[in-house]
Amino acid sequence: MDYTYHRIFGYTTAMLVQTANLSYLAIHLPPKTFDDPNLVVLKNLQPRFFTIWNVIIQIIYSAVSLWCEISTLKNSEKGDFKLSKYVRRFRDVLFSSVMWPSTWVVAIVFWTLYNYDRDLIFPKHTEQLLNPVSNHIMHTLIVPFAIWELVYRQRREPKTHRKYFYHLVFHFALYFVVITYTFIERGIWIYPIFTKLYGTIFFPLIHISICAIALSAYFIQWPLSDYIWQQGVKKVN
Numbered sequence: 001m002d003y004t005y006h007r008i009f010g011y012t013t014a015m016l017v018q019t020a021n022l023s024y025l026a027i028h029l030p031p032k033t034f035d036d037p038n039l040v041v042l043k044n045l046q047p048r049f050f051t052i053w054n055v056i057i058q059i060i061y062s063a064v065s066l067w068c069e070i071s072t073l074k075n076s077e078k079g080d081f082k083l084s085k086y087v088r089r090f091r092d093v094l095f096s097s098v099m100w101p102s103t104w105v106v107a108i109v110f111w112t113l114y115n116y117d118r119d120l121i122f123p124k125h126t127e128q129l130l131n132p133v134s135n136h137i138m139h140t141l142i143v144p145f146a147i148w149e150l151v152y153r154q155r156r157e158p159k160t161h162r163k164y165f166y167h168l169v170f171h172f173a174l175y176f177v178v179i180t181y182t183f184i185e186r187g188i189w190i191y192p193i194f195t196k197l198y199g200t201i202f203f204p205l206i207h208i209s210i211c212a213i214a215l216s217a218y219f220i221q222w223p224l225s226d227y228i229w230q231q232g233v234k235k236v237n
Contacts, residue, residue: 003152004069010148011066018055018062021137030128043129045190048178051110051138054102058145061094065149095149096221097167103146104217105210110139113193120193150221154229157222168218172211 025046046052068083068091075081113121122135130138158164182190189195197203 004073006152008066008069010145010152011062014145015059015062015066017137017141018059021134022055025134039129042126045182048182048190050175051106053175054106054142055138057099057102058142061099064091092155093164093167097164098171100146100221101168101214101217103142105213107139107143108213109210120196121191123192150225151228155225168214172214
């Protein structure tokens with residue numbers, strides 16, 4: 001079965017929802033924000049939050065994938081038409097190495113800490129910057145968008161994971177550099193849990209745990225994708 005239109009629907013929805021939400025967050029500034037210097041700092045540091053990175057990655061991936069699907073549809077009558085191998089590789093690597101692992105890191109870490117002690121990740125007063133709807137769009141809705149791609153686009157597991165692994169490591173290493181630079185520059189950790197654990201053995205352990213989640217998500221996607229598509233073939237038969 002051809003799932004082209006399912007994918008187009010998913011990419012379009014993800015792009016519109018996430019772009020609209022990001023635009024709202026960038027423009028909307030509650031009056032009470034100016035009464036709290038800490039909120040002003042957080043507002044200015046929004047681009048450095050990993051959640052924002054993940055949302056932007058979803059938007060970029062959706063835009064590239066939408067272009068790929070529309071281009072393929074337009075040229076469907078040309079038997080020899082193929083997307084550029086560089087575009088295909090970029091699309092595959094961006095999803096497998098960056099978007100999929102990042103999505104699960106954001107969802108698992110955020111909601112685990114939120115339910116354990118919300119002050120470790122999302123203190124009550126920060127709701128002035130991030131309302132419940134925007135919160136769920138960025139921390140919950142990202143998961144269905146990622147799973148939609150896994151369900152409706154078949155991918156083959158690479159013969160070697162080295163290239164994908166390098167991209168994954170680079171992405172997370174780059175973010176750790178950014179938050180460390182923020183600490184050096186501003187004297188603050190943008191996530192309260194880092195402030196609480198800094199200087200203890202648990203500080204490196206939380207980073208190791210995040211890396212473990214990312215790696216687990218990366219490797220799980222391949223057997224999960226195979227299982228989903230094998231079940232689909234059985235139903236068709």
